[in-house]
Amino acid sequence: MHYLPAPLHIPDGFLSLTVLLICWVIAIVMLAVAISRTNKSLGEKQVPLMGIMAAFIFAAQMLNFPVAGGTSGHLLGGALAAIVLGPWAAMLAMTAVIAVQGLLFQDGGLLVMGANILNMGLITVVVGYGLYRGAINRSRKTRLTVAGVAAWLSVMAGALLTSLQLWLSGTARLQVVVPAMLGVHALIGIGEALITVGALAFILQTRPDLLGENSASAQSGRGWVFAGAIISLAVVLLSPLASAFPDGLERVAENHGFLQLAQTSPYEIIPGYTVPFLGDTSLSTVVAGLVGVLIVLALSILAGTSLQKKS
Amino acid sequence: MHSHAFDRYHHKHSFVHNLDPRVKVAATVAFILSNALLPDGAWVAFLAAYVFMLAANVGSGLGLGFTFRRSFIALPFALAAVTVLFSIAGAPVASFQLLRWNIVVTDAGLARFMSIVIRSWLSVQMAILLVATTEFPKIVHALRQLRVPAILTVIISFLYRYLFVLADEAMRLMRARASRSAITSSGKGGGSAPWRARVAGNMAGQLFLRSYERSDRVYNAMLSRGYTGELRIMQARQFRANDWLMICILLLCLAFIQIVGRML
Numbered sequence: 001m002h003y004l005p006a007p008l009h010i011p012d013g014f015l016s017l018t019v020l021l022i023c024w025v026i027a028i029v030m031l032a033v034a035i036s037r038t039n040k041s042l043g044e045k046q047v048p049l050m051g052i053m054a055a056f057i058f059a060a061q062m063l064n065f066p067v068a069g070g071t072s073g074h075l076l077g078g079a080l081a082a083i084v085l086g087p088w089a090a091m092l093a094m095t096a097v098i099a100v101q102g103l104l105f106q107d108g109g110l111l112v113m114g115a116n117i118l119n120m121g122l123i124t125v126v127v128g129y130g131l132y133r134g135a136i137n138r139s140r141k142t143r144l145t146v147a148g149v150a151a152w153l154s155v156m157a158g159a160l161l162t163s164l165q166l167w168l169s170g171t172a173r174l175q176v177v178v179p180a181m182l183g184v185h186a187l188i189g190i191g192e193a194l195i196t197v198g199a200l201a202f203i204l205q206t207r208p209d210l211l212g213e214n215s216a217s218a219q220s221g222r223g224w225v226f227a228g229a230i231i232s233l234a235v236v237l238l239s240p241l242a243s244a245f246p247d248g249l250e251r252v253a254e255n256h257g258f259l260q261l262a263q264t265s266p267y268e269i270i271p272g273y274t275v276p277f278l279g280d281t282s283l284s285t286v287v288a289g290l291v292g293v294l295i296v297l298a299l300s301i302l303a304g305t306s307l308q309k310k311s
Numbered sequence: 312m313h314s315h316a317f318d319r320y321h322h323k324h325s326f327v328h329n330l331d332p333r334v335k336v337a338a339t340v341a342f343i344l345s346n347a348l349l350p351d352g353a354w355v356a357f358l359a360a361y362v363f364m365l366a367a368n369v370g371s372g373l374g375l376g377f378t379f380r381r382s383f384i385a386l387p388f389a390l391a392a393v394t395v396l397f398s399i400a401g402a403p404v405a406s407f408q409l410l411r412w413n414i415v416v417t418d419a420g421l422a423r424f425m426s427i428v429i430r431s432w433l434s435v436q437m438a439i440l441l442v443a444t445t446e447f448p449k450i451v452h453a454l455r456q457l458r459v460p461a462i463l464t465v466i467i468s469f470l471y472r473y474l475f476v477l478a479d480e481a482m483r484l485m486r487a488r489a490s491r492s493a494i495t496s497s498g499k500g501g502g503s504a505p506w507r508a509r510v511a512g513n514m515a516g517q518l519f520l521r522s523y524e525r526s527d528r529v530y531n532a533m534l535s536r537g538y539t540g541e542l543r544i545m546q547a548r549q550f551r552a553n554d555w556l557m558i559c560i561l562l563l564c565l566a567f568i569q570i571v572g573r574m575l
Contacts, residue, residue: 011385012343012438013431014392020347035462044539046462048530051469052477056522058470059477063485063518065504065511075515084519096466100474104319104447106384106438109431111343166391171427173394181391194505198512199519207520 008076008120008158008185009101012109016169023165024114030122031095037088041216050089054096057081061097063195076188078124078158079132079151080196084203086216087129087224094121119161123231124154129220130228136218140204144197150228151196152189157235159185182239317474319442325372327444331554332453338561339441343434345565349572351426356572360433363564367437371444378436378443385435392427396420447471473525480521484514 015023038046057077064074077097081090095117102108108116131150135143163181166172204211211217327335342363349356368377401419408414441450448468455464488510502510 009388011388011431012434013346013385013427013429014388017347031460031463035460039462045530047465047469048533049526050462050466052473052522052526052529054466054470055473055477056519058474059481059522060515060518062478062481063511063514065507075511080515080519092463092466095463096470099463099467100470103438103450104317104442104471106381106435106442109343109385109434110340110438111347111434170423171392171395173398176394177391191508194508195512195515198509199516200512202513202516203519206516207523210520210523 008162009098009108009116010112010119010162010165011106012111014109014169014171015112015115015165016171019165019169020112020115023112023118027095027114027117027122030091031117034088034091038092041086041219042089046089050092051096053081053085053089054093057093057097058100060199065191065195074191075195076120076124076155076158076192078120079128079147079154079192080199082125082129083132083147083150083196083200083217084210087125087220089216090125090129091122094125097121115162115165119158119165123157123161126224127157127228127231127235128154130224130226131232132217133220133222133228134225144201144204147200148193148197150232152186152193153232153235155185155189155192156182156239157231160235160239178239317478318447319439320446321373321443323372323444325370325444327367327371327440330557331548331550332445332449333456333550334554334558334561335441335445336450336453336457337558339437341562341565342437345568346430346433348569349426349430352422353426353572353575355575356568357426357429357433359568359571363568364433364436364440367440371440373440373443378439381439382432382436385431386428389424389428389431392424395423395427399423473529476525477518477522481514481518484518488514 038050042049057080060075060077060080062074078090078094081093084090085093098108098113098116098121102110102113102116128147128150131153132143132147135146138146159181160178163172163174163177166177167174200211209215342360346360349360364378365375368375371377396416397414397420399417399420401417403415404418404421406413406415445453448471451464451468451471454467455461
């Protein structure tokens with residue numbers, strides 16, 4: 001049985017202690033809330049349901065489909081888990097998946113697990129669920145379209161957060177890591193969006209009660225819409241900015257003493273860059289970002305309509 | 312699928328196998344933390360950490376090079392750190408022309424890059440040794456005893472228990488798809504990429520429903536066997552004086568590595 005490591009899992013050694021501690025603190029606080037919430041809503045049924053749903057996410061990550069050139073698309077599952085299980089339960093299931101991947105398969109480090117949980121298990125859920133929650137009472141087509149966009153953006157949010165952590169740790173150059181990570185994940189995210197939309201369409205068709213008004217997926221508050229929208233907006237605005245004006249971001253971080261705080265080793269910028277990646281292409285990156293969003297939107301609508309016709 | 316397909320445990324009776332799982336979990340995390348604390352370019356300390364690693368390998372009875380063979384899993388990620396080679400100020404070591412950019416590799420950049428890769432490489436080997444010498448349920452139980460919330464450890468042990476079952480289910484779905492999808496000798500299969508994606512999506516949906524219904528059945532089966540919301544585990548190992556001694560020795564070794572890293 002082959003197990004394929006996914007590119008978002010950070011191994012040990014790549015993040016500085018400060019960065020990984022901050023990630024742990026955020027992850028632990030969110031998980032503490034998630035534990036108390038699911039405890040209330042699920043009670044003793046929580047254990048078998050969440051455990052098997054976590055195993056489902058793990059197994060669903062094995063499903064792939066061939067794309068051109070020997071590559072294949074597959075699922076991370078954060079957005080799908082959030083939509084079918086509700087956000088708090090999804091956070092716990094994703095955390096269990098990441099813990100087993102790190103502990104058993106060494107896919108992702110142990111000390112940096114807090115960051116991996118944050119990037120793949122928490123922010124994907126907030127973005128995926130938040131956007132979907134805003135469209136929950138709309139038509140089937142709108143719901144599927146929004147779910148597709150949400151799935152794509154959730155992967156992008158995870159990728160952006162990973163790049164920022166690598167940058168703050170002094171492991172990677174902001175102006176290289178952000179475009180590289182976001183470029184790769186813009187493609188991975190399309191696979192994620194298509195599978196998520198396909199899975200939801202299938203569930204809506206066969207067990208609509210699981211996604212209906214009384215389901216776990218509809219019960220969380222409107223606050224999620226706000227949180228999801230804010231983070232999505234941050235991703236859409238920050239990604240092109242970070243690629244186009246890394247100096248600006250670096251200066252802000254430096255002015256607030258954040259870079260020095262976050263890095264265990266000195267991190268200096270060579271006067272007169274030797275690697276002027278994306279020098280003055282600010283406009284083109286912003287445009288590229290927008291085009292990316294439009295393409296995914298179009299693909300999701302397309303997938304939504306073709307599924308609509310079938311039913 | 313046999314449950315061993317995913318398992319990383321190598322059964323043996325060795326010194327490391329017989330240590331308390333809590334000692335092993337704590338020592339692994341402490342070792343990784345120690346690597347993270349070492350300053351860049353502390354080559355002697357990295358070497359000492361590697362010797363520590365090798366000693367653990369020998370103590371496990373799995374052979375000197377056991378973890379080495381599987382240790383390259385995290386290396387592709389090193390690509391993420393490549394930019395430090397030329398983004399840290401220092402004396403130029405090498406320079407080359409890439410398209411229209413002149414790239415200068417500095418000594419400080421090289422030291423930082425090597426340090427990151429070595430830290431990661433050492434850490435992943437210790438993690439490999441941990442799962443090779445400790446059965447996974449025991450690791451999870453040790454996490455529980457080390458105060459990880461019960462609900463998380465229980466979900467993790469359920470995930471581990473049903474991983475094989477659902478992976479089997481996923482494989483059945485993929486086998487069904489493969490048996491209905493002819494591929495010509497030129498390697499071309501039917502359907503466009505979005506269509507294939509939709510098929511994969513339907514499979515994920517199907518897998519979800521099967522898992523969901525299974526969780527219902529499992530819950531009912533647990534209820535009928537007297538489940539009250541708490542899982543009971545047999546054989547909680549006592550923490551012996553020997554284990555305390557061991558953890559002290561291991562921590563002393565790591566402290567020594569830290570001192571070496573800062574002095575030399």
